[in-house]
Amino acid sequence: MSETVYFNGAYVPYEQAVVSVEDRGMLFADGIYEVVRAYGGRFFHIEGHLERLVTSAAEIRLPLPSLDELRAAMAGVFERSGLRDASVYVQVTRGHPGPRAHALPVRATPTCFAVARPVPAPDPMHVAHGAAAVTIPDRRWHMCHVKSVGLLLNSLAKQAALDAGAQEALFVRDGVLTEGSATNAFSVTNGTLRTHPDGPHILPGITRQVVLELAERLGISVRQQAVPLADLYAADEVFVSGTNSEVLPIVSVDGRAVGAGHPGPVTRRLAEAFRDATRA
Numbered sequence: 001m002s003e004t005v006y007f008n009g010a011y012v013p014y015e016q017a018v019v020s021v022e023d024r025g026m027l028f029a030d031g032i033y034e035v036v037r038a039y040g041g042r043f044f045h046i047e048g049h050l051e052r053l054v055t056s057a058a059e060i061r062l063p064l065p066s067l068d069e070l071r072a073a074m075a076g077v078f079e080r081s082g083l084r085d086a087s088v089y090v091q092v093t094r095g096h097p098g099p100r101a102h103a104l105p106v107r108a109t110p111t112c113f114a115v116a117r118p119v120p121a122p123d124p125m126h127v128a129h130g131a132a133a134v135t136i137p138d139r140r141w142h143m144c145h146v147k148s149v150g151l152l153l154n155s156l157a158k159q160a161a162l163d164a165g166a167q168e169a170l171f172v173r174d175g176v177l178t179e180g181s182a183t184n185a186f187s188v189t190n191g192t193l194r195t196h197p198d199g200p201h202i203l204p205g206i207t208r209q210v211v212l213e214l215a216e217r218l219g220i221s222v223r224q225q226a227v228p229l230a231d232l233y234a235a236d237e238v239f240v241s242g243t244n245s246e247v248l249p250i251v252s253v254d255g256r257a258v259g260a261g262h263p264g265p266v267t268r269r270l271a272e273a274f275r276d277a278t279r280a
């Protein structure tokens with residue numbers, strides 16, 4: 001069965017969803033996206049994702065289709081996929097207003113598509129026993145709060161992690177942990193959970209927000225405070241969070257064991273609470 005893609009107002013077979021070679025998404029990475037999980041037939045925090053899409057669009061002066069249209073498109077591809085658990089991708093670029101030109105076009109018709117896919121979930125071994133991470137200098141731009149399709153440095157970081165036999169790359173900027181290549185990052189020291197504060201150097205992850213709320217509810221002390229690399233190495237626990245990764249324990253960083261080298265109690269409590277939230 002060919003996948004159905006929502007493409008600029010219509011549902012079409014995958015092969016028919018093609019864009020111009022001069023789409024600004026292709027020429028300038030002039031576009032934004034969201035990835036939303038569905039569990040058991042229902043979207044998880046779709047409104048948070050749509051709000052973030054609106055913020056991303058405003059930051060890059062991109063006219064968005066209406067939120068009703070985007071919501072309907074995401075629901076449309078999800079329903080047509082026949083999946084109960086899915087990862088729904090939606091992307092909007094500034095379209096192809098004419099020959100390549102740096103300045104923003106006066107009038108642009110966005111290119112918008114959405115597709116629902118089976119979930120690229122992490123290996124159950126890594127979920128149960130923890131994954132490995134390596135640190136990478138964070139050379140990305142200073143607008144990481146925008147969910148831009150300009151992901152080359154994230155992509156290179158992820159590949160560097162895989163090349164090193166690890167599963168995730170953790171970005172370090174000015175000596176502190178910012179986030180993962182496709183995740184937010186947390187450490188636990190003496191029972192206190194720490195994660196980089198919101199701002200231009202991290203994506204305000206939806207999963208991160210859920211984790212922070214769960215931590216509060218569980219009485220775990222939380223600080224939105226940058227973690228220096230030395231503290232990361234000395235942390236009792238480390239984990240990452242993301243729409244596809246959920247809550248994933250990290251048991252080694254740059255080849256050094258984190259804590260006792262297996263998922264710690266705070267991570268396990270949060271991972272379990274997160275799983276419960278996805279079933280609620």
Ligand code: PDD
Nearest residue numbers: 035181182183184203205206207242243
């Ligand atoms: N990435 N930080 C970065 C750089 C990310 O790309 C992502 C998600 C996150 C986690 O955000 P959230 O919890 O809202 O998924 C943090 C998506 C899943 C991706 O690019 O596929």
